[in-house]
Amino acid sequence: MLTFFKLALSAAFAAAIGVSSHAQSPEPATADAIRPAQGVTLINGYSQHWWKEAVVYQIYPRSFQDSNGDGIGDLNGITRRLDYLKSLGVDVIWLSPHFDSPNADNGYDIRDYRKVMTEFGIMADFDRMLAGIKKRHMRLIIDLVVNHTSDEHKWFEESRKSRTNPYRDYYIWRDGKPNPNAPNGFDPPNNYTSFFSGSAWQWDETTRQFYLHLFAVKQPDLNWENPKVRQEVYSLMRFWLDKGVDGFRMDVIPLISKPTGLPDLTPGQDAVKLWANGPRRDEFLQEMNREVLAKYDDMSVGEAIGIDLAGTDNLVGEDRHELSQIFNFDAARIGSMGGYNYRPLHLPELKAVYTAHATVLGKQDWDTSFLGNHDMSRVVSRWGDTSTPGLRAMSAKLLQTMVLTLRGTAYLYQGDELGMTNYPWTKVSEFNDIEVQNRFKTEVAQGKLTEQQLIAGAAAYGRDNARTPMQWDTTRNAGFTTGNHTWEPVNPNYLQINAADQVKDPDSVYHYNQKVIALRRSDPAFIYGDYQDLDPTNEQVFLYTRSIGASSYLVILNFSSQPIDYTLPQGIQAKDLKLGNYRDSSDPAGATTLHLRPREARIYKN
Ligand code: NOJ
Numbered sequence: 001m002l003t004f005f006k007l008a009l010s011a012a013f014a015a016a017i018g019v020s021s022h023a024q025s026p027e028p029a030t031a032d033a034i035r036p037a038q039g040v041t042l043i044n045g046y047s048q049h050w051w052k053e054a055v056v057y058q059i060y061p062r063s064f065q066d067s068n069g070d071g072i073g074d075l076n077g078i079t080r081r082l083d084y085l086k087s088l089g090v091d092v093i094w095l096s097p098h099f100d101s102p103n104a105d106n107g108y109d110i111r112d113y114r115k116v117m118t119e120f121g122i123m124a125d126f127d128r129m130l131a132g133i134k135k136r137h138m139r140l141i142i143d144l145v146v147n148h149t150s151d152e153h154k155w156f157e158e159s160r161k162s163r164t165n166p167y168r169d170y171y172i173w174r175d176g177k178p179n180p181n182a183p184n185g186f187d188p189p190n191n192y193t194s195f196f197s198g199s200a201w202q203w204d205e206t207t208r209q210f211y212l213h214l215f216a217v218k219q220p221d222l223n224w225e226n227p228k229v230r231q232e233v234y235s236l237m238r239f240w241l242d243k244g245v246d247g248f249r250m251d252v253i254p255l256i257s258k259p260t261g262l263p264d265l266t267p268g269q270d271a272v273k274l275w276a277n278g279p280r281r282d283e284f285l286q287e288m289n290r291e292v293l294a295k296y297d298d299m300s301v302g303e304a305i306g307i308d309l310a311g312t313d314n315l316v317g318e319d320r321h322e323l324s325q326i327f328n329f330d331a332a333r334i335g336s337m338g339g340y341n342y343r344p345l346h347l348p349e350l351k352a353v354y355t356a357h358a359t360v361l362g363k364q365d366w367d368t369s370f371l372g373n374h375d376m377s378r379v380v381s382r383w384g385d386t387s388t389p390g391l392r393a394m395s396a397k398l399l400q401t402m403v404l405t406l407r408g409t410a411y412l413y414q415g416d417e418l419g420m421t422n423y424p425w426t427k428v429s430e431f432n433d434i435e436v437q438n439r440f441k442t443e444v445a446q447g448k449l450t451e452q453q454l455i456a457g458a459a460a461y462g463r464d465n466a467r468t469p470m471q472w473d474t475t476r477n478a479g480f481t482t483g484n485h486t487w488e489p490v491n492p493n494y495l496q497i498n499a500a501d502q503v504k505d506p507d508s509v510y511h512y513n514q515k516v517i518a519l520r521r522s523d524p525a526f527i528y529g530d531y532q533d534l535d536p537t538n539e540q541v542f543l544y545t546r547s548i549g550a551s552s553y554l555v556i557l558n559f560s561s562q563p564i565d566y567t568l569p570q571g572i573q574a575k576d577l578k579l580g581n582y583r584d585s586s587d588p589a590g591a592t593t594l595h596l597r598p599r600e601a602r603i604y605k606n
């Protein structure tokens, strides 16, 4: 498929914005084709790729749309909503895991990589959904969860049978440390703790060894040192790529190479950093790239926990042949103090993150822009003002303006295009998330946290906030299901926040998103342009440019809920207002002092 820039670029325009072509003009690959040897078009020094230009929309299938009344979202539900996504303007859908799973971690524990989760449908439903996506000229990436499987995967069921089983080495088994006082006579092999609380080792009585699980007990870690494991993974990747998917979001991918010898963590050592920088990580990813990814016109985005900015180039640098891009959480999780504890957002700190990214990542790297996903609370509740419907809508529009105009491939999480908010949780039993339930069983039980503290923390920052059903309309259960119950509670504010009302209202958050996406698509400066923060220390206003040569945009975001008379620095004038979240402009073209209203966002062409 031709990308929009290739269609739009006249020779003169190309020259003006710094596009050059290396070798012959590239013949663009279709979504399914094996990547041909081709020349590379450069825009502002960056190689051009469809996945750099994409706006990606993440679907958490369990919570998106139920089609059969069982209260659980499914693939036919997604197919029904494809026109909604198409008219929003997104190009790529990232589908959270849709594979067969006992759902200890809602699909991030896979039992069969080649089967669709029963609650979500059958393979024919997947094929129909994929065909519907392609028909609308969108693409699909799926979740590759291969640091671990479910303990119900047949590999693990074999592996745990005996120490000599052919699948034994598919997982990480170790002897415990003898201790006559320990429950089974052994302490775990080392002091690793799981992301979901407690030891990362589970005793298995049949063979009297422990297996490693960095996540839940039901998520044993695969042993990537075993070449057979790697070939199994490459084979399942080919299975889905050959079906026509366009790539993968790769779950906790830096964790696949474990530290040599698995020594104890030393006091104060950063476990995630250690695990993310295993000795064979890059070798494994390069092998995966060589054997699979390089043969398709795909994109790959790694969930790069534990990778700091300086280490990003190792994974995404073009000469590295590993991944297209990664999620770095420096911005989205800014102020994190561990667990559910966060400092309030301090705008200069956030700006410093984006400047650091623009400085450290070069033209051969690529970035991502996102503020939410299925593991995070709702961004408008986190960083916006939800005290009135008006401020909530303006906050949502402002945050989406930022996501869609910063550097990198842009990601929206389902419901953010409507400004969906956190749910008003009041009881531990209301939470579905294994992270909350395990903290209750460990930290609250051990008196490290009170029940009220856990509820307050999870209500503000817990993952269930992102997983309440999509709010489609004002009918019962927000149009998510025709059944009587839903697997997660529906936010009662669906009567005020829902897609049907917003699609009808030209001033809605939904339509504003549509406009920003269209504006982003209209000029390569938003994709390949340079980034400059023009007022890094201002605590209320975020002011930056995206530009390629003469094509320059000025983005102004009032993060406060107060009106501000803001004099632009360096004698800058605000020239041609392209888009704003308030309907009318309060300042004339060329103004140097702007009268910004609460949570106002504007984009000028300068
Ligand atoms: C990261 C995923 O985003 C999260 O939802 C999951 O619980 C863990 N990886 C384990 O797969």
Ligand code: CA
Residues within 6 Å of the ligand: 066, 067, 068, 069, 070, 071, 072, 073, 074, 119
């Ligand atoms: Ca269903």
